[in-house]
Amino acid sequence: MNGVHDMGGMHGMGPIQHEKNEPVFHAAWEGRVYAINRAIGAWGKWNLDASRHEIERLPPADYLRMSYYEKWLAGRTELLVKHGLVTREEIESGKPAAGSAKATPALTLAGVTAALARGNYRRVDPKAKARFKAGQHVRALNLNPAGHTRLPRYARGKQGVIARHHGIFVFPDTNAHFLGEQPRHLYSVHFAARELWGATASPRDSVFIDMWESYLERL
């Protein structure tokens, strides 16, 4: 979706505010939101792409106003309700519905160490033949899907060169909408800064963007 989350190349966002000796969490609630996310994710009701998309779907003014963990809190609360782990009424009252059964947590203290060491591997067994190889010239398609995509706006329609083949990966554009993992080849594509931003960009600079095969056409 062409949302405000797709920020590459926007103007007017101001200077970068670097904080010296920044704490991991600025307040206790931020750490709790982070941890709740990991613990509720363990129920396996949604996936990483769906949780990213839920945040993208926040109203644009809220997206820009909210801090990172406020966005997580809002997005994960929506997912909990959408996937039936809690009801809207329970969120509002703060109490479980009368007579509701008590579950056993999907992630308990005993499971945390293993959960931290375990990744969510998204590269799948490569069987399909890759269409592109390193050095080939490609163009990013001008796609404007209303749903989730990882093709940033600033690269659409631009020409680049395949820099490396990463393997076959789960496709976020379908996975975020529970339409299946539909894995496909993923490449690092090298775009000259001048192709992306015009003649004022440095001729030496470039951006590498990871792109799935279906985002690309051969030149």
Add this chain to the structure above:
Amino acid sequence: MQGHAHGQEHGHDHDHQVVPSDPALRTKALESLLVEKGLVDPKALDALVDAYENKIGPRNGARIVARAWVDPAYKKRLLADGGAAIAEMGYEGAQGEHMVVVENTPKVHNLVVCTLCSCYPWPVLGLPPVWYKSAPYRSRAVMEPRGVLREFGVEVSEDTEVRVWDSTAEIRYLVLPERPAGTEKLSEEELAALITRDSMIGVDKLTPGAKP
């Protein structure tokens, strides 16, 4: 309940949250609901917070970089297959499953961003700083990397190539910074102490006297 629970939060100047107590109260209410419903274990939450506050952070990445500086065979493995070489050092887990390490040299300066959200290599750098997740960095790093670097106090000469890595998929990038001159006699541990988080994102250049 108009909140004034801002007491512990003084002293940082970024626009962090508009109504400080509101998300704190909502988070507390959500956690207690989830605990009452048996959906989360509060002790598991404590352990997760502790892990990212105390164990999983940029010191992990610094150990990898220091190893690469002193051990050419390790550096070769790290650049060829970042994930395997990082796993050798014991760092694995969420948001570090598919690692690529890019090397800074006098000719090439690498910079990492995620323009679409805030993707970041958690097992080696921990959770991202606020600026990395902010609109200014995400909007500008791809379009004017040299201006961004200048704001961080890093000058890159005109004949150096700047490569920006936009983390649009599940590949996570770690910058292998240049080893500062004059550090030939330092041990691996002393070298690790010089390496800053920002240098591994690509927004800092290390100098021998630098402190993380």
